[in-house]
Amino acid sequence: MSLSIVIIFVLWLNYEIFKSNRLSKKSRQEFLKKESQANQTRKVDISHLNYIQIPYDKLPMKDHDDATINSYRDIILSQSDKKILNLSGLSNTELKLKYGAANINLLAEYDNNFTVLVSILQKWGERLYQQGYYKEALAVLETAIDCKTDVRKTYELLARIYLEQGSPDKINELIKLIPTTGVRNQDELISKLLTLKNLD
Numbered sequence: 332m333s334l335s336i337v338i339i340f341v342l343w344l345n346y347e348i349f350k351s352n353r354l355s356k357k358s359r360q361e362f363l364k365k366e367s368q369a370n371q372t373r374k375v376d377i378s379h380l381n382y383i384q385i386p387y388d389k390l391p392m393k394d395h396d397d398a399t400i401n402s403y404r405d406i407i408l409s410q411s412d413k414k415i416l417n418l419s420g421l422s423n424t425e426l427k428l429k430y431g432a433a434n435i436n437l438l439a440e441y442d443n444n445f446t447v448l449v450s451i452l453q454k455w456g457e458r459l460y461q462q463g464y465y466k467e468a469l470a471v472l473e474t475a476i477d478c479k480t481d482v483r484k485t486y487e488l489l490a491r492i493y494l495e496q497g498s499p500d501k502i503n504e505l506i507k508l509i510p511t512t513g514v515r516n517q518d519e520l521i522s523k524l525l526t527l528k529n530l531d
Contacts (some may be wrong), residue, residue: 333377339476357376368524372427372429373431373447374430374432375429375430375434376504377430377437379415380416382419383416383445385407385411385415386474386477390474391404391466391467395462397458397462399457399458400462400464403414403451403455403458404455407448410444410448410500411448414437414440415444415445415448416442416445417479417481417513418445419481419513420513423439423490426439445478448478448480449480449481449482451474451481452471452472452478452486453475453485454479456471456472457484459471460488465492465495469496472489472492473489476505479511479512479513480512480514481515482514483515483516486509486514486520487524487527489505490502490524490527493505494527505524506521506524506525
């Protein structure tokens with residue numbers, strides 16, 4: 332490699348580093364400005380938000396021989412007196428800007444309750460399915476869907492159950508719901524469900 336090429340490469344590399352540092356500094360300054368504004372946002376009423384109500388009447392509440400199934404049910408029951416919000420996709424800064432800094436701890440708690448809800452519903456439904464309680468598994472997983480779960484495995488298992496029950500068309504309903512949720516890699520999930528449906 333000639334000296335001139337080395338010099339050109341070093342100059343280019345220095346320029347790229349300078350540009351990256353400048354962009355990082357600008358991005359950091361913009362974040363700090365936004366965060367400062369968020370911390371000064373006044374508290375607003377959050378009583379009108381779309382809180383999730385768990386439809387306990389649709390869930391299988393009877394005791395099972397399987398202690399794990401009972402434990403998942405009990406965790407869901409413990410959520411009955413808690414406020415639950417799906418705030419996935421919103422950062423703490425965005426939440427403070429929208430609802431006021433004074434509400435951030437409550438909102439974080441309500442969002443965490445949502446995470447507990449949908450993750451346990453998935454585990455509960457999966458355990459019921461593995462133990463052969465297909466009707467009960469369906470009820471639990473469909474409840475998770477009604478709550479706009481963002482747990483990918485819930486959609487995949489539910490689609491499998493629909494196929495096994497001879498109802499592949501119900502997969503189309505799942506696919507329509509996915510864009511309204513906070514599920515990650517939605518296109519990939521939709522493609523997987525379509526492939527599963529077409530295998531029927």
